[in-house]
């Protein structure tokens with residue numbers, strides 16, 4: 001493999017029902033930073049049926065080029081035709097880096113494609129940089145420059161690992177939604193469009209989709225909320241969550257929770273913040289009766305302002321909080337809700 005043949009930062013653009021998933025725009029934002037460090041450009045890979053209309057938006061969020069595979073075989077996500085399309089693009093265009101969102105689809109597609117093109121993939125990254133690898137010179141290991149350094153929590157979040165793929169190309173990573181930031185939209189941006197036909201041949205690996213049943217959920221997406229009022233085991237039971245809901249209502253926020261709350265069956269998984277839940281970035285995050293375990297903090301530490309309420313003054317949540325209140329939330333939260341409501345009125 002001649003590594004020097006591989007150029008450019010590519011982003012797989014997940015779309016479902018012709019709607020671009022937010023993580024694709026976040027990855028375009030990160031790809032711009034990486035491409036700047038490597039003095040190269042950013043290419044969006046758009047796969048689907050009748051999806052040409054999405055090209056403009058990809059340009060507005062940072063794509064210099066869009067490789068478009070528009071084919072009825074790609075109408076709904078199916079593992080085999082999507083893997084074939086993305087792997088063919090990699091073999092044809094030879095990107096240096098390929099980023100994929102760590103969504104349900106991305107977690108299926110990314111590893112399969114990396115195996116088919118015989119390279120490595122680091123899953124669930126929380127940070128991506130360009131740098132030297134090994135990071136420090138090591139005996140017997142020559143340091144290579146301009147490598148993609150992929151950072152992710154390991155061993156249940158107890159350590160942070162930085163991983164590189166120095167001997168194969170492309171360097172592939174899946175990245176969790178909500179971790180990277182999209183750029184400000186550039187209204188008049190244009191991208192060069194490259195239509196590509198990977199040649200689909202129906203085979204026995206093609207799954208036939210009989211029906212698509214959408215799950216109906218009446219919970220909001222906590223990743224979109226500006227204010228989150230998050231409750232932990234310290235709330236004491238599902239019957240007490242109305243206290244947090246009243247605070248959320250008073251300030252136009254939404255309720256979320258820790259994993260302990262989900263495991264206890266008090267709230268649905270959709271509302272879980274953290275390493276195995278959602279990564280959130282609200283303006284204000286209230287952590288109420290939450291101890292601040294590393295796996296929880298991984299999902300909320302990027303909030304602009306963190307306010308912790310906990311009866312234990314040594315709780316680790318106070319290490320990441322901007323404001324801390326020590327005491328029983330049952331006394332503090334209703335008072336807070338009342339005074340904030342009167343300010344808002």
Ligand code: FAD
Nearest residue numbers: 232233234258259260274275276277289290291296311329
């Ligand atoms: P606890 O740790 O039990 O804390 C409860 C807190 O409430 C305590 O600090 C206590 O002082 C306080 N309290 C009690 N009563 C009151 C009161 N009346 N007023 C005020 N404060 C009070 N966790 C997540 O949240 N998200 C994840 O995505 C996640 N992923 C994980 C992945 C792995 C691989 C592993 C191993 C763990 C993961 N966890 C995750 C679990 C995590 O380690 C913690 O167990 C969990 O976050 C604890 O939840 P908690 O803070 O609600 O409960």
